[in-house]
Amino acid sequence: MPIESVNDFVVRFANVNGSGSASANQLFARAIMRMGVPIAPRNIFPSNIQGLPTWYEVRVTEADHLGARGGTDLMVAMNPQTWDKDVAAIEPGGYLFYDSSRPIPASKLRTDVSVIGMPLTDIVNREYSDPRQRQLFKNIIYVGALAALLDIEIGVVETLIGEQFKGKDKLIAPNHRALHIGFDYAKANFACPIGLRVRRADKVGDRIFVEGNAAAGLGAVYGGATVCAWYPITPSTSLAEAFERYCVRLRTDPDTGKRRYAIVQAEDELASIGMVVGAAWNGARAFTATSGPGISLMQEFLGLAYFAEIPAVLFDVQRGGPSTGMPTRTQQSDILICAYAAHGDTKHVLLFPRDPHEAFTFGAQAFDLADRLQTPIFVMLDLDIGMNQHLCAPFAWDDARLLDRGKVMTHDELEAGRDFGRYLDVDGDGIPYRTYPGTHPSRGSFFTRGSTRDRYARYTEEGAPYVDNMERLLRKFETAKALVPPPLLDKAAQPTRIGVIHYGSTGPAMDEAVRLLGADGVHVDALRVRGFPFSHAVTDFIADHEQVFVVEQNRDGQLRTLLLAECGIDPAQLVAVLHYDGTPITARFIRREIAAKASVIRTPARREVLS
Amino acid sequence: MTYLAKPKFHHPAIELNDLGFTHRDYEGAISTLCAGCGHDSISSAIMRACFELSLPPHRIAKLSGIGCSSKTPTYFLGQSHGFNSVHGRMPSVLTGANLANRDLIYLGVSGDGDSASIGFGQFAHAIRRAVNMVYIVENNGVYGLTKGQFSATSDRGSKSKKGVMNADSPIDLVTIALQLGATFVARSFSGDKDQLVPLIKAALEHKGAAFIDCISPCVAFNNHEGSTKSFDYVRAHNAALNSLDFITGRAPITADYAEGTTQDIALHDGSTIRLRKLSLDYDVSDRGAALNHLYQVHASGEIATGLIYLEDDSSDLHERLNTDERPLNALAEADLIPGAAALARINAGLR
Numbered sequence: 032m033p034i035e036s037v038n039d040f041v042v043r044f045a046n047v048n049g050s051g052s053a054s055a056n057q058l059f060a061r062a063i064m065r066m067g068v069p070i071a072p073r074n075i076f077p078s079n080i081q082g083l084p085t086w087y088e089v090r091v092t093e094a095d096h097l098g099a100r101g102g103t104d105l106m107v108a109m110n111p112q113t114w115d116k117d118v119a120a121i122e123p124g125g126y127l128f129y130d131s132s133r134p135i136p137a138s139k140l141r142t143d144v145s146v147i148g149m150p151l152t153d154i155v156n157r158e159y160s161d162p163r164q165r166q167l168f169k170n171i172i173y174v175g176a177l178a179a180l181l182d183i184e185i186g187v188v189e190t191l192i193g194e195q196f197k198g199k200d201k202l203i204a205p206n207h208r209a210l211h212i213g214f215d216y217a218k219a220n221f222a223c224p225i226g227l228r229v230r231r232a233d234k235v236g237d238r239i240f241v242e243g244n245a246a247a248g249l250g251a252v253y254g255g256a257t258v259c260a261w262y263p264i265t266p267s268t269s270l271a272e273a274f275e276r277y278c279v280r281l282r283t284d285p286d287t288g289k290r291r292y293a294i295v296q297a298e299d300e301l302a303s304i305g306m307v308v309g310a311a312w313n314g315a316r317a318f319t320a321t322s323g324p325g326i327s328l329m330q331e332f333l334g335l336a337y338f339a340e341i342p343a344v345l346f347d348v349q350r351g352g353p354s355t356g357m358p359t360r361t362q363q364s365d366i367l368i369c370a371y372a373a374h375g376d377t378k379h380v381l382l383f384p385r386d387p388h389e390a391f392t393f394g395a396q397a398f399d400l401a402d403r404l405q406t407p408i409f410v411m412l413d414l415d416i417g418m419n420q421h422l423c424a425p426f427a428w429d430d431a432r433l434l435d436r437g438k439v440m441t442h443d444e445l446e447a448g449r450d451f452g453r454y455l456d457v458d459g460d461g462i463p464y465r466t467y468p469g470t471h472p473s474r475g476s477f478f479t480r481g482s483t484r485d486r487y488a489r490y491t492e493e494g495a496p497y498v499d500n501m502e503r504l505l506r507k508f509e510t511a512k513a514l515v516p517p518p519l520l521d522k523a524a525q526p527t528r529i530g531v532i533h534y535g536s537t538g539p540a541m542d543e544a545v546r547l548l549g550a551d552g553v554h555v556d557a558l559r560v561r562g563f564p565f566s567h568a569v570t571d572f573i574a575d576h577e578q579v580f581v582v583e584q585n586r587d588g589q590l591r592t593l594l595l596a597e598c599g600i601d602p603a604q605l606v607a608v609l610h611y612d613g614t615p616i617t618a619r620f621i622r623r624e625i626a627a628k629a630s631v632i633r634t635p636a637r638r639e640v641l642s
Numbered sequence: 643m644t645y646l647a648k649p650k651f652h653h654p655a656i657e658l659n660d661l662g663f664t665h666r667d668y669e670g671a672i673s674t675l676c677a678g679c680g681h682d683s684i685s686s687a688i689m690r691a692c693f694e695l696s697l698p699p700h701r702i703a704k705l706s707g708i709g710c711s712s713k714t715p716t717y718f719l720g721q722s723h724g725f726n727s728v729h730g731r732m733p734s735v736l737t738g739a740n741l742a743n744r745d746l747i748y749l750g751v752s753g754d755g756d757s758a759s760i761g762f763g764q765f766a767h768a769i770r771r772a773v774n775m776v777y778i779v780e781n782n783g784v785y786g787l788t789k790g791q792f793s794a795t796s797d798r799g800s801k802s803k804k805g806v807m808n809a810d811s812p813i814d815l816v817t818i819a820l821q822l823g824a825t826f827v828a829r830s831f832s833g834d835k836d837q838l839v840p841l842i843k844a845a846l847e848h849k850g851a852a853f854i855d856c857i858s859p860c861v862a863f864n865n866h867e868g869s870t871k872s873f874d875y876v877r878a879h880n881a882a883l884n885s886l887d888f889i890t891g892r893a894p895i896t897a898d899y900a901e902g903t904t905q906d907i908a909l910h911d912g913s914t915i916r917l918r919k920l921s922l923d924y925d926v927s928d929r930g931a932a933l934n935h936l937y938q939v940h941a942s943g944e945i946a947t948g949l950i951y952l953e954d955d956s957s958d959l960h961e962r963l964n965t966d967e968r969p970l971n972a973l974a975e976a977d978l979i980p981g982a983a984a985l986a987r988i989n990a991g992l993r
Binding site: 235237238239240241249252253255257258260281282284288289290291292293294295297298299301302303304305306307308309310311312313314315317331332335425426427428429430433434466467468469470471472473476477478479480481482490 | 698699700701703705715716720721722723724725726727728731733734735736737738739740741742743745746763764766767771960963964965966967970971972973974975977978979980981982984985988989992993
C-alpha cells in the first residue's frame with residue numbers, strides 16, 4: 032500500500048556534488064516552511080568539490096519533530112552512481128521520483144514503491160541549449176514537478192524565487208518558467224497529488240530558519256568579540272565567515288569605513304589560538320572557530336591559557352574523528368579532548384548548545400564567561416547543528432544587558448592603592464583580578480607565563496605556591512558550576528526510575544524519542560546537560576533514578592566518562608546509548624536502544640551515589 | 643630559581659629623561675642568565691633605547707617565547723606587562739595583542755631556536771602581516787637551556803662545544819625577513835652597543851614589522867674555538883654597513899647620500915635615522931640590493947651588521963585591516979552590540 036501522509040514524511044534528494052542542486056533543494060524546503068509546516072532539513076555531503084554523491088533530506092513534520100527520523104518516503108533519485116543504495120533506502124510503500132530519459136531495467140526498480148519517472152533530461156535538452164542552463168534548470172524543473180506531486184502551493188515557490196533573485200531580476204522569469212515546465216508536466220502526466228501531501232498549517236510561528244554556524248557567528252558579534260583568528264576547516268569555516276559577514280554589516284563605521292573588529296586567517300590552528308590568547312590577554316574579546324583536528328593542534332596554548340588564566344572562546348564544530356576521520360559527517364567526539372585539553376591537570380568549561388538559538392545565546396554568553404572566569408570556554412557545536420539549517424526560536428537580546436568584563440582592576444583602583452596580586456584569591460571564588468597592559472605607570476603590571484609563579488605573578492619553582500595555585504584553579508572551576516547554563520529537565524508524565532541524559536544536537540531526536548517511548552509504556556525523565564562543569568542538579572538527577580541512559584554520538588561514551596570522572600557515579604548506573612556512524616542520531620534509534628535495554632533492566636536495590 | 647628583585651637605590655645625580663625617569667626605571671629583575679651572556683647586553687641596549695626615547699615603560703608590552711632569550715623580558719622594563727608564551731609561538735600572541743590595542747608598543751624577544759626552528763612559521767607570518775612591532779632575535783646559534791645542541795642558525799661547519807661539526811645549512815633570518823617584506827631589517831652584535839642602541843631606537847619608532855637579528859654569543863655553550871657565533875669570531879668578522887645615530891624629530895630631513903657622508907632617513911612618525919655610508923654601492927632603500935649584499939658579505943666570510951633595509955613609507959596590520967583608530971579593547975557596548983532592533987531585522991530575514 033502506498034504511504035498516505037499529510038505533513039509528516041521524509042523526502043530525500045540524491046544528487047551529484049557541484050550540480051547546483053543545493054539551492055533548488057532548499058527552495059523546495061523553504062516553500063513547505065512558508066506554508067506553515069515545520070521542516071527539518073539535513074545535508075549529507077562528501078569531502079569533495081565536485082562529482083561525488085551528495086544528499087539533501089527534508090523531514091516534513093507538522094508535529095514538530097526536528098531531529099532526523101531515518102528512512103525515506105520519497106526519493107528524488109538524481110544520481111545514477113548511488114541508484115541502488117537510494118532505491119533500497121525507500122520505505123515500503125514509498126515513492127521513487129527519477130529522470131526517465133533513459134530506460135531503467137525493471138530489475139533496478141522495486142515493486143513495493145510507487146515509481147514516478149519524468150524525462151527531465153529530454154525536457155531540458157529540448158528547452159535549453161546551454162549546458163549549464165540545462166543542469167541548473169533541470170533542478171528547478173524537478174522542484175516544480177514535486178510541487179504538483181506533493182500539493183505545494185506554486186505561488187509560494189514563485190514568491191521565494193522572487194526573493195532569492197532580488198536585485199538580479201532578469202533571472203526571475205526564467206526560473207519561474209522552469210518551475211512551471213515541471214509543474215505543468217507533472218499535472219498533465221501524473222496523478223497529482225500522490226499520497227504524500229503538504230497542507231497549509233500554522234505551526235511555524237515566529238521561528239527562524241538558520242544554520243547553527245551563522246547563529247554562533249552572530250552570537251560572537253553580540254558577545255562583543257572584536258578579534259577572530261581562525262584557520263579554515265570543515266565544518267567550522269562558515270562560522271568565522273558568518274562572523275565576518277555580520278561584522279561587515281553591523282560593525283563597520285558607515286562614515287569612515289573603519290572596522291570595529293579584526294579578523295585574521297591565521298597560518299594554522301596554533302597561530303589562531305595564539306592570536307586569541309594574545310588579544311584576550313590584552314583585553315579584547317577574542318575567539319577562534321575550529322574542529323577536532325584543530326583542537327588537537329591547540330593543546331599547548333590551551334594549557335597556557337588555563338594555567339596563565341587568559342580568557343578565550345573556542346567554537347568547536349565537531350565532526351567524525353579520530354584523525355581526519357569523516358570530515359563532513361557529524362559526531363560528538365571531542366568532549367574529552369576539550370574538557371581536559373593540554374598536559375598536566377587541566378579542566379575546561381564546555382557549553383553544549385542544542386540548536387542555532389542556543390548557538391547564538393551560548394555564543395554570546397561564552398565571552399562573558401571567559402572574561403568572568405579568565406579561562407578558555409568551549410562552545411561545543413557539531414556539524415549537524417553548524418552546517419544545517421534548523422527551525423528554532425528567534426534570536427533575542429536585551430538592550431539593557433552589559434558586557435561582563437570580569438575582574439579587571441582599573442587605573443583608578445590601582446591609583447587608590449588597592450592591593451594587586453595577579454593570582455590573589457581576593458573574593459574566595461578562585462577568580463583573581465587582572466589588569467590590561469598599559470593601565471597604570473607604576474602599579475598593576477605583571478608577568479604572564481606558563482611556568483609556575485606565586486600569587487604576585489613572580490616566577491618560583493617552590494612547591495607550596497604551585498599547589499596553592501592549582502587548588503585555587505579548582506576553586507574557580509567549582510565557581511563555574513553556577514555560571515554555566517543549567518541542565519533542563521523534561522519530566523515524564525508519570526513517575527519513573529529511568530532517566531536519560533543527553534546534550535547538544537541529540538536534543539530534538541531525544542524529545543521525539545521520549546514521546547515515542549512513552550507511547551510504548553516506557554516512561555523516562557530526560558535531562559539535557561548544557562554545561563560542564565556539571566552542576567549539582569546533574570548529580571542529583573542521577574541519584575534520583577535507578578538507571579540512567581547517556582545518549583551521545585560517539586563510540587566511547589565520552590560524556591558518560593566525564594560524568595563518572597567528575598561526579599563519582601557508580602559506572603553500572605550509567606548505560607551508554609551510542610550512535611556514531613556520522614549521520615545525525617534519530618528518534619527511531621534512541622527508541623529502539625532504550626526500549627531494548629530498559630526491558631532487560633532489573634530493578635536491584637537502589638544504588639548509592641558515590642560522593 | 644625564584645624571582646629576584648633588584649635593589650632600588652641609585653646615585654642622586656643620576657641622569658633623567660624627558661619623562662623624569664632614570665634608566666633604573668627601565669630595569670627589571672636581576673638576570674639569572676650566565677655571567678657574560680650576550681643577552682644581558684641586549685637587555686641593557688633595550689633599556690638604554692627606551693630611556694633615551696623617553697618611552698613610558700608601562701606602554702610597552704614585551705612578549706617572548708621559551709628559551710634563554712625569552713627569559714630576558716623579566717630583566718628589563720619592570721613596569722611593563724610581560725608575556726612569556728610557549729616555544730616559538732610568541733609572534734602569534736604578539737599579533738593578537740597588537741590587534742587588541744594598537745596604542746601600545748610591542749617588543750617581541752625571541753631566540754634562534756624559538757624563531758628559526760619551532761617558530762619559523764610564526765616568525766614568517768608575523769613579518770609578512772606587517773605587525774607593528776620590534777622583533778629581536780637574540781641569536782647565539784645554540785640551544786643553551788638544553789645545554790649545547792645546534793640550532794637552525796648554526797653555520798654549516800661550525801663546531802659544538804663537544805667538538806661535533808654541524809652538517810646542516812643555516813637559516814639566515816635577515817634574508818628571510820627581507821624576502822617576507824619586513825620594512826625594517828637590521829643585524830647587530832650584542833657586544834656593539836654603539837650600533838645596537840640606535841638600531842633599537844629606530845626600530846621602536848618604525849611603523850610595521852621591524853626585525854633585528856642580534857648575534858649574541860652563548861658564553862656557556864657557543865663561545866669556543868670553532869664556533870662562528872663566539873665573541874672572538876664575530877668581532878673578527880664584523881663588517882658594519884653603516885655607523886648609526888638616531889635623531890628624534892618631527893620634520894623629515896633629506897640629504898645627499900654619497901660615500902663618506904651621512905644620510906638622514908625620515909621614518910613614518912617623523913623621526914629620523916642618520917646613516918653613515920661606508921660602502922659606495924650600498925643603499926638601505928633597495929631590498930634587492932640588500933639581499934645581494936648579504937650574499938656577497940656572507941660569501942666572503944664576513945657578517946654584515948647595521949641597518950640593512952628600511953622602507954620609510956611602511957604600513958602595518960591595522961592599516962591593512964582598516965580597523966578603528968581606537969584600541970579594540972576599549973570599545974564599549976555602543977560600539978560593539980548591534981542591539982535588539984538590529985536582531986529583529988535579522989530574524990525577519992530568516993523566515
